Amino acid sequence: xxxxxxxxxxxxPKKKENLNSLKFKNLNKNKLLxxxxxxxxxxxxxxxxxxxxxxxxxxxxxxxxxxxxxxxxFFVSQTSPYKFPSVSCILQHELDLPGDIFAVxxxxxxxxxxYALKLANSFMHNKKKYGLIICSDTYTxxxxxxxxxxxxxxxxxxxxxxxxxxxxxxxxxxxxxxxxGGQKDLMLSNNSNNMYMNGAKLAIFTLNVIPDxxxxxxxxxxxxxxxxxxxxLHQASKYVCDNIRKKLNFEKKYFLNNYxxxxxxxxxxxxLLLQEAMNKKKIKKDDTIxxxxxxxxxxxxxxxxxx
Amino acid sequence: xxxxxxxxxxxxPKKKENLNSLKFKNLNKNKLLxxxxxxxxxxxxxxxxxxxxxxxxxxxxxxxxxxxxxxxxFFVSQTSPYKFPSVSCILQHELDLPGDIFAVxxxxxxxxxxYALKLANSFMHNKKKYGLIICSDTYTxxxxxxxxxxxxxxxxxxxxxxxxxxxxxxxxxxxxxxxxGGQKDLMLSNNSNNMYMNGAKLAIFTLNVIPDxxxxxxxxxxxxxxxxxxxxLHQASKYVCDNIRKKLNFEKKYFLNNYxxxxxxxxxxxxLLLQEAMNKKKIKKDDTIxxxxxxxxxxxxxxxxxx
Numbered sequence: 001x002x003x004x005x006x007x008x009x010x011x012x013p014k015k016k017e018n019l020n021s022l023k024f025k026n027l028n029k030n031k032l033l034x035x036x037x038x039x040x041x042x043x044x045x046x047x048x049x050x051x052x053x054x055x056x057x058x059x060x061x062x063x064x065x066x067x068x069x070x071x072x073x074f075f076v077s078q079t080s081p082y083k084f085p086s087v088s089c090i091l092q093h094e095l096d097l098p099g100d101i102f103a104v105x106x107x108x109x110x111x112x113x114x115y116a117l118k119l120a121n122s123f124m125h126n127k128k129k130y131g132l133i134i135c136s137d138t139y140t141x142x143x144x145x146x147x148x149x150x151x152x153x154x155x156x157x158x159x160x161x162x163x164x165x166x167x168x169x170x171x172x173x174x175x176x177x178x179x180x181g182g183q184k185d186l187m188l189s190n191n192s193n194n195m196y197m198n199g200a201k202l203a204i205f206t207l208n209v210i211p212d213x214x215x216x217x218x219x220x221x222x223x224x225x226x227x228x229x230x231x232x233l234h235q236a237s238k239y240v241c242d243n244i245r246k247k248l249n250f251e252k253k254y255f256l257n258n259y260x261x262x263x264x265x266x267x268x269x270x271x272l273l274l275q276e277a278m279n280k281k282k283i284k285k286d287d288t289i290x291x292x293x294x295x296x297x298x299x300x301x302x303x304x305x306x307x
Numbered sequence: 308x309x310x311x312x313x314x315x316x317x318x319x320p321k322k323k324e325n326l327n328s329l330k331f332k333n334l335n336k337n338k339l340l341x342x343x344x345x346x347x348x349x350x351x352x353x354x355x356x357x358x359x360x361x362x363x364x365x366x367x368x369x370x371x372x373x374x375x376x377x378x379x380x381f382f383v384s385q386t387s388p389y390k391f392p393s394v395s396c397i398l399q400h401e402l403d404l405p406g407d408i409f410a411v412x413x414x415x416x417x418x419x420x421x422y423a424l425k426l427a428n429s430f431m432h433n434k435k436k437y438g439l440i441i442c443s444d445t446y447t448x449x450x451x452x453x454x455x456x457x458x459x460x461x462x463x464x465x466x467x468x469x470x471x472x473x474x475x476x477x478x479x480x481x482x483x484x485x486x487x488g489g490q491k492d493l494m495l496s497n498n499s500n501n502m503y504m505n506g507a508k509l510a511i512f513t514l515n516v517i518p519d520x521x522x523x524x525x526x527x528x529x530x531x532x533x534x535x536x537x538x539x540l541h542q543a544s545k546y547v548c549d550n551i552r553k554k555l556n557f558e559k560k561y562f563l564n565n566y567x568x569x570x571x572x573x574x575x576x577x578x579l580l581l582q583e584a585m586n587k588k589k590i591k592k593d594d595t596i597x598x599x600x601x602x603x604x605x606x607x608x609x610x611x612x613x614x
Binding site for chain 2: 078079083089094099102103107108109118123124177178181183186190298299
């Protein structure tokens with residue numbers, strides 16, 4: 001039996017930063033804002049981490065009835081405070097989830113939500129009605145205050161997506177791509193506290209690969225262009241999102257955005273967009289949505305949703 | 308279409324250590340050996356890591372024809388040298404795998420192989436014939452020479468398991484369990500180079516939970532006891548494996564072991580046992596095998612294989 005999205009909840013660290021918090025030499029804030037589009041970012045404090053954030057987003061979505069019928073927990077992150085144990089196991093305990101759930105950690109970044117949806121949708125478990133995907137990252141813990149490429153971009157967040165069994169096919173088609181040739185363009189070693197991003201190379205990759213990937217995805221899955229309600233792109237930056245949109249040759253109204261107020265929240269950017277659209281009732285039954293995640297790895301994936 | 312195991316290959320670091328390499332004060336080597344059963348362990352050097360080990364085990368199993376038909380790569384590990392990118396993306400590049408494979412990192416420990424098999428077996432991909440699970444860990448990099456509980460036990464290894472589509476159901480049934488209440492019994496923080504294990508608590512958990520879990524698994528899935536050819540248990544230590552066996556009340560000949568020569572290789576222990584049994588033609592068509600992984604998390608899982 002396939003799954004559908006039942007609901008999405010989110011949680012952000014308490015601390016918010018804006019452009020004024022950037023203390024780079026010779027910074028042209030207007031120019032930066034024009035390119036990144038990012039006004040505000042969330043920055044986790046020392047006593048916040050992916051576990052504490054996840055607990056908050058998950059508690060908003062779980063109740064006793066759902067917990068009882070929960071078959072799996074996929075935790076998507078690259079910034080656990082531990083090498084082991086897996087955070088999904090810790091969350092099982094802290095959230096008092098059943099001891100027979102299938103709990104795994106998936107170490108993926110900006111494409112991670114799409115990968116988790118695919119794994120969830122393929123998952124045949126023992127007749128449990130619900131599944132949970134928690135995406136949480138705290139990239140800001142690994143960004144030095146002088147890191148000009150990363151500091152203005154990345155933001156911390158957690159989202160919990162509750163999936164439920166569905167008679168109708170909700171996730172209609174998936175497609176995936178990977179190019180480890182770009183492994184060094186966005187990287188964080190274990191012994192480093194300052195991540196590296198070659199923003200220019202990442203943008204070139206994205207604009208070379210992702211628009212064609214989405215075009216082929218539409219063609220391959222015979223999706224009628226006039227049926228597409230929204231594109232839900234990973235919120236890398238305004239520059240990247242705008243240019244993908246232009247290459248796809250669709251009007252602005254077909255794209256949901258949140259980079260302005262949330263920054264680049266890695267694997268949470270897509271569920272955050274979906275959450276807002278659901279809350280504002282922008283998405284209706286039978287709407288066709290194309291979501292696409294891309295980034296670190298390099299790794300990318302797309303899903304066609306018939307809501 | 309479900310998957311079956313086509314073949315398994317492995318690779319170990321160059322450096323081997325035995326009991327004589329342990330320099331603990333007042334060490335009773337005979338007593339230690341009687342409990343752990345571990346004579347030899349593999350220890351990665353500075354220029355070996357989970358990526359280099361994985362490349363070696365994978366290269367033994369891949370050829371041009373298989374690569375072309377490879378649909379997914381699941382990389383199971385807890386000891387990547389990077390927080391990001393995902394190692395599966397790096398391996399895609401280094402092994403020259405197709406750019407459209409579904410490549411993900413799964414952060415799980417001693418139970419990880421069973422979890423990856425379940426995800427693989429549930430995986431519906433675009434008609435590709437093969438899938439690859441690579442398990443690699445280098446726990447020894449995070450064990451101080453004075454760490455008496457971990458140093459004599461853990462060992463580094465990599466295994467590559469090639470799965471192929473199967474008309475018959477090869478993985479007959481799965482079951483899983485998690486108890487994050489034991490999260491602190493085996494733990495490694497990001498900012499530590501010395502893992503912590505409470506061996507006594509882990510052993511108590513294992514012997515309290517795992518034998519009953521396996522008994523219930525046999526009962527629930529109506530597996531006839533006289534049809535079971537082998538139990539393939541995670542090789543935690545001689546003490547743990549012996550006591551699970553006694554609680555299951557099966558003779559020694561029903562259990563495959565490799566702790567003696569390989570140590571506790573985390574997620575590779577089960578594929579290493581299967582590899583040896585296949586090589587020695589101990590496993591024949593239609594044999595029923597029960598494999599069970601358990602440990603860090605705490606997390607456990609079992610699979611019934613009809614070979």
